Structures are given as structure tokens and as C-alpha cells.
Amino acid sequence: MAGSAPVAVAGPRGLDRGFAWLAATDHKKTAAKVGIAATFFFLLSGLLALTMRAELAQPGLQFVSDHTYDELFTMHGSGMIYLFLTPAALGLGLYLVPLQIGASQIAAPRLALYGFWTYLCGGLAMYSGFLTDNGAGDAAWTGTIPLSNSTGTPGVGMDLWVIGVGLATFGTLLIAVTILLTIMRHRAPGMTMLRMPVFTWTMLATTFMVVASFPVLIGAMGLLMAERHLGGVFTGATGSIAYQHLFWFYGHPVVYVMFFPFVGAVGEAVATFSRKRFFGYRALVASLLLFTALSMAVWGHHMFITGAVKNQYYSLTSTLLALPAGIEYLDLIGTLVGGSILFRAPMLFAIGFVLQFLIGGLTGIVVASPPLDYHVNGSYFIVAHFHYTLFAGSLFGLMAGLHLWFPKATGAMLRERLSKASFWVLAAGANLTFFPMFFLGYDGMARRVADYEPRLGDLNLLSSIGAGVIAIGILMVLANIVVSLRTRVPAGNDPWGAGQTLEWWTTSPPPTENFTSLPEITSYAPLLDRRRGEEEARARRGEEVPA
Amino acid sequence: MNDGPRGGGGPLLAWACLQLALGTMLALWGEQVPALLFLGGAIPLLLLSAWNRVFPPSGRPRLLARVSVPVVVLALATAIAALGTTAGLWLFLIGAELGLFALVWLLREILVERRTVR
Numbered sequence: 001m002a003g004s005a006p007v008a009v010a011g012p013r014g015l016d017r018g019f020a021w022l023a024a025t026d027h028k029k030t031a032a033k034v035g036i037a038a039t040f041f042f043l044l045s046g047l048l049a050l051t052m053r054a055e056l057a058q059p060g061l062q063f064v065s066d067h068t069y070d071e072l073f074t075m076h077g078s079g080m081i082y083l084f085l086t087p088a089a090l091g092l093g094l095y096l097v098p099l100q101i102g103a104s105q106i107a108a109p110r111l112a113l114y115g116f117w118t119y120l121c122g123g124l125a126m127y128s129g130f131l132t133d134n135g136a137g138d139a140a141w142t143g144t145i146p147l148s149n150s151t152g153t154p155g156v157g158m159d160l161w162v163i164g165v166g167l168a169t170f171g172t173l174l175i176a177v178t179i180l181l182t183i184m185r186h187r188a189p190g191m192t193m194l195r196m197p198v199f200t201w202t203m204l205a206t207t208f209m210v211v212a213s214f215p216v217l218i219g220a221m222g223l224l225m226a227e228r229h230l231g232g233v234f235t236g237a238t239g240s241i242a243y244q245h246l247f248w249f250y251g252h253p254v255v256y257v258m259f260f261p262f263v264g265a266v267g268e269a270v271a272t273f274s275r276k277r278f279f280g281y282r283a284l285v286a287s288l289l290l291f292t293a294l295s296m297a298v299w300g301h302h303m304f305i306t307g308a309v310k311n312q313y314y315s316l317t318s319t320l321l322a323l324p325a326g327i328e329y330l331d332l333i334g335t336l337v338g339g340s341i342l343f344r345a346p347m348l349f350a351i352g353f354v355l356q357f358l359i360g361g362l363t364g365i366v367v368a369s370p371p372l373d374y375h376v377n378g379s380y381f382i383v384a385h386f387h388y389t390l391f392a393g394s395l396f397g398l399m400a401g402l403h404l405w406f407p408k409a410t411g412a413m414l415r416e417r418l419s420k421a422s423f424w425v426l427a428a429g430a431n432l433t434f435f436p437m438f439f440l441g442y443d444g445m446a447r448r449v450a451d452y453e454p455r456l457g458d459l460n461l462l463s464s465i466g467a468g469v470i471a472i473g474i475l476m477v478l479a480n481i482v483v484s485l486r487t488r489v490p491a492g493n494d495p496w497g498a499g500q501t502l503e504w505w506t507t508s509p510p511p512t513e514n515f516t517s518l519p520e521i522t523s524y525a526p527l528l529d530r531r532r533g534e535e536e537a538r539a540r541r542g543e544e545v546p547a
Numbered sequence: 548m549n550d551g552p553r554g555g556g557g558p559l560l561a562w563a564c565l566q567l568a569l570g571t572m573l574a575l576w577g578e579q580v581p582a583l584l585f586l587g588g589a590i591p592l593l594l595l596s597a598w599n600r601v602f603p604p605s606g607r608p609r610l611l612a613r614v615s616v617p618v619v620v621l622a623l624a625t626a627i628a629a630l631g632t633t634a635g636l637w638l639f640l641i642g643a644e645l646g647l648f649a650l651v652w653l654l655r656e657i658l659v660e661r662r663t664v665r
Contacts, residue, residue: 215591
């Protein structure tokens, strides 16, 4: 039996099927809704990025004004962080955690549904700013004071941005709470903490950070709204610093909220396609906890140039992050070593994640050093650094997860050749777009400015071409999904034939209550244990063991 | 029915100890107010953990509506009330009333569910 057995009660009669789906409480359906909404906001925010790159392809102002450019980068960053990557990371957890720990449902399905709708309303509110007289919010994704106060950015658009961020963050916080409670309360018999799969552990660490840091941002948005309408909340230099403390207390952990779940997805993909047990499981668990604690203690490194924080402390904690990150890399590489590696599409995306995130991580060590940060802060070096972590890193991790679990969620296989082609196009596009930005930043190109010196034109053109290549790659992924769903190649329970964790035990797609039976759970890879056990039994009987 | 292992306090405790160490270090470095923010961040998590300990899973069959319309209405009401902070008191009040209506509807839905199961 699964870890919990709910009695399903039918919903109100006479509801249209589509509407019933929108109000469905099943964690898989809520997660699908989160995924679809996140993809919608990703495409919208991606279009804004393409517009920016088109403007930056040549020096001078081509077709957007300075003010419009401010709106574009604000809404691009806000959309990608508050409305796409964070919800997508939590949506992945909402779908998979109950399946991985053998639970028949999440802990509070109504709360998750409420979270989804609140997040969606927040996203729509944020984007509706474009329909107002003064346009959408234009004080960057950080909403820094005094840019975001009523003098810096007057108008309803900025109000809508503040409300949208608050609602979306509140919604994603609630989704995280349901995941955390599910792990605490609904694990299947035998599923102890140290038998939880790697992905579930990364989700547990993620929810710790969400629950600790997201309420602070919601409070900060409430105070910012009060500042805009009543004044006197964040006044003078002290007010600005106070806001930055509140914002970055959320703003740094959220980077790991957008990273950990994808490390987990990559870990699962690497173990599955290396066809061996995950290397250094306990070390990974320890490193995740250390990473989580440290990630809460580094927010001040975003404020080095203010001179208002103890640089030594934040530099030390930021540099220490290399330690748990190194352990995770060692574990991933250790899993590959000696494995019977299959280069299927999820594995390619996983390796892409590992290699490209390394560039983001190593340049993170550069900006963790105050003297170097003074030089590159506010430049394209920073833009390159965080796009290597969030796009070339996290998005590739998300793609690894999408390609790995798509057959489980839909019952249909993705087209392998198209998947592999989209990987290469996305990898080429990502590096073409973001690698030149390191040089641009080092040469002094300021971020968040629509124009630049003509000497920087060539590298900018290269970067803009890369953005177009990324767009083609994304269209290929979407086309792959559409084609695979229209002409279905059925996926069995374990389409890769090497699944290790409980989600591969049940049908594809899983039934409403997830499981009708569960295997014995004696480790974090119960299906691998079972296969090994069967192989050993066959060997004892002298039968031939299939390759 | 939940037969599985409960809790999850170990990792939380390990994390809390690390937080305490890092927060104390920050305070000793001379940043008392940020240190309070840092340690205060752990409060929601500890409250959630305490709630889980005080109210462990009951062991009874769980109730689960396949569809819950009032939850959707409640979320829309929350968004409308939030938008009222910029559009005006009138919209806030509409959101609040709709929210109240949704809460009553939700309560009724839960009561009906329980009766159905019995």
C-alpha cells in the first residue's frame, strides 16, 4: 500500500470537464497546471528577451525607448524568476515527490491548488502592467528603492508589479509547504529519510529555503506598497539599505530554489543512464543541508558595493559555497565513472547542465570576492554569470527532468532524435548568447542600458544571434512535445528500463491514487535493488542473466 | 491510513544548528540586526515543524475532493482584494466579500465530504 490512502470524493456534479480539470485537487493535475502556466510566462518573458537582444544587436537606439527598455528587462527578469523558474522547480516537486516517496497524494491538495491560482493571478497582475498608462514595472526584478517608490516609478504598473510579486511568491510558498508536509507526513512504509531519492532530498532542501525566505519577500512587498502609497517606510539611505537586506534575504536563496530541484533531476538522470547506484548519497545529503544553510547566509554579497555590510563575513560564506557544490559535482562525476552510460536525451541535457553550470559556478567565486565584485558589479559580467547558472544551468537541468519524466507523466515517449537535436541547438545558442557577455562586462558594458559604445558592437551582435538560436531550440522542444502527444509512442511503467525510484513502479501516467502496490523499500533505489535481487536469484539458479 | 515513517526532524535539526552557527557568527562579526533577520527566517519553518509534531497524521482515511471550486474562488478573491490596494477600497471590499463567500462554500464542501465518507 502507498504511504497514505485517501478516500476520493467526487466533485460537484454537472461541471464541465475542462473546468473540473482547472479545479482538480490531484497533485499531478495541479503540477501540470503549474507547468503550463510557467511555460506560458517563460515564452512571454523570452519574447521580451528577444526584443532586448534585437535592440542590442547594434549600438544606438533602434526601436525601443529607454523607458520601454527598462520595462523589458524588469519584466523579463521578474517573469523568469518569479513566474517561470521558481514555480517550474516547485511544480516538478509537486508532481514527483509523492510518487518518489510512495504517497498516494500530497499533504494538503487544496492548499496546493490555492497556491497555483494565487501564483497565476500574481503573474497576470504583473504582466497587466503593460496595459496601463505608464507601462509595466521598470525598477528591475529587484524593485530597488528609491527606483521603485512612487517618485522613482509613479503609476499603477509598478503597483501591479508589487502586487504580482507578492501574490506569485505567496502561491509558490504554499506549494512548497505542501511538498514539505508530504515529505514529513506521507512517506510509504520503509521510506525513511535516508531512503528518500536524490530528487526528493533536493526538494526537501528547497522547501527549507522557500519557507525560511519567501515570507520575508512577501513582507517586503507589503512594505513597498505602503511606501508607495503612504510613504515614510523606506526613507533615506537607511531605508534603501533596509530594503536591500529584506530583498536579498529572499533574492539569494531563491537562486538555489531554482537550482537544487534541477540538481536532483540531473542526479536521477545521471544515475538512470549510467545504470548504477548514485555515488556518495550520504555525502550529497550532508552537502545539501550545508548548502541550504550557507545559501541563507550569503545575501550580503549582493550589497558589497553599498559599503553597508560586513564584506568579510559574506565573502567567506559565499566562497564556502564552493565546498558543498564541489561535493555535488564529485557525486555526479562519481556516478558516471564505471557506469554503463547511455547517451539518451535526458543524459545529454544532464551533462550540459553539469558543464555549463560549472562556468556559472566558477564565475560565482569571482564575484564572491569584494575587490573583483567592485570591478564587475553592474556590468554584463554579472549578466553572463547568472545566465550561466540559471539558463545554461537550471534550464538544462529542467530539460533533463522534462525529457526523463515526460513519458511517466504523459504515457508517451518524446522523439529521441528531435530531443537530441534540440539539445545541441540550445547548447550552441546558450553559449553563443552568454559567453560573449563575460568579455562585454569585463570591457565595461553596463547592464540595464539600451545603448552602448560602438566598439562593443561585434560581441553584442554575436550574442543577439545566439538569442535567436535559443528561440529555435525552444520551438524544437515545444514541437517535440506536440508531435509526441499527437502521435503517441506508448511508454511502459519504466520506459528507460533502468528506473531506480518508486515513480517507475506505477503506470505511465500514474492513476489518481498513484499506486496500487509498492515494492519493498530497503534503500533509496528500491527498483534497482529489486532488479539486482532478481539477477542474483537467477544467477543462483544457474539461469542466464539478461544484459 | 499512514503506516509510513513520520517526522523528518533530523535534517531540520541539522539545518537549524547550521543556521544558528552562521547567525551567531554574523552577530559576532558586528551585524546584529541582519543576524536577527537571519535567525528569524527560521521561525516559519520551526512553527511548521512544531505543528507537524503536535498534530501528527491521524491514521484515519484521508478525505480528498477530486475537484474544489471554492478554493479557486478563494484564490481569485485574494487576488482581487490585493488589487484593491491600488484600485481602491471598493475592489478590496469586493474581494473580501467574495473571499468570505468562498470560505463558507469551502466549509460546506468539507462538511459534505465528511458526511459522504461516513
